Amino acid sequence: MTTSSDSQPLHVFDLPQLYTKPTAADILRALEQLAVRPRNFGDDENAQLIVLQTGVSQYLTSIIASALSWIDSDEMREAIWDAASARLCERSGRAAMPAISRVFTIPMTSQTDFTLTLYEPSLTSDNLGMKTWVSSYLLAKRLHALLLPPAPSSLVPSRYKDNRPLRALELGAGTGLVGLSFAALWGSAASIHLTDLDTIVPNLAHNVGLNDELLSKTGASVLTGVLDWSAETDDRPEPADEEKCDVILAADPLYSPDHPAWLVQTIRRRLYRDTESRVVVEMPLRDAYLPQVEEFRRRMGEAGLVVVEEGEETGYDDWEGKNGEAVEVRCWWAVWRWRCN
Ligand SMILES: C[S@@+](CC[C@H](N)C(=O)[O-])C[C@H]1O[C@@H](n2cnc3c(N)ncnc32)[C@H](O)[C@@H]1O
Structure with missing residues (x-):
């Protein structure tokens, strides 16, 4: 049988055929090879065996x-039937995939990398925040190098300014990769509020709990809660200065025509008016959503924000193309601040 160390793709004929009465161990090993694991956004370390899908469902x-x-x-027979059913479900699309836990490694300058474990329940179409998206992975990896207020160089308790922790807010946090990475990087010098819609927040809170050991070690203060951008309208009283944030983070937040206006109105109301305040975004440049990215840029300018630094980078979706290949995605990242008058 082909093994994962071979560079050749695995074909259905390489699998143990039932007419040969293979052992239970051989069948289970083959079923393990057929597991559809999400690519970790194209990382080599997670490169997986390419399985040619022709005939696999029949198998x-x-x-x-x-x-x-x-x-x-x-x-043993039960274990084989269960594994085969699971493999069939995985091939019925991401929505039918069972829940998974994923481990992400995020770099820190001058310190060792850290890992975050995130739980992703089985997806349903209107719950996009139940999975981790490629731009959040790229942004989490970039956070330590962005032009933000300087993060503490050691993990001893420290403060941002006026002897208070920096206040950060993540909008549309999903599974929490960006906000939790920020929390781990800043430690006790920041408090972060991870927010999303009410259907997403329970899993977000669960993911904070999963990483409790790391967060306690760094002294990070993390809260989760509901923040619906559509409710951030000007007829509501503006939050007091003490409730506003020094840093706002958002990854992959635009996928409906309403999102650019809602997101910018939320940023305008929630970002503290100070020259050091920053908004950090990263989003995929998918053709269908380019007008929304453009609208977001325009509205940010109209709201009085300017780009401090920006760039594009390539990531990989964590599902495969037709032939098991990685699917490239261009992403745009940007750091914004209030325009000084
Ligand atoms: C594509 S997902 C990205 C999730 C996460 N940032 C990531 O990149 O992995 C978009 C997120 O925006 C959230 N969202 C959509 N509309 C929203 C709204 N009106 N208010 C707050 N969050 C919203 C969704 O629930 C979802 O978690």
């Missing part, structure tokens, strides 16, 4: 339909 169905009569153990 799995034949296992589920077989009585596996040559295998003595009921337990």
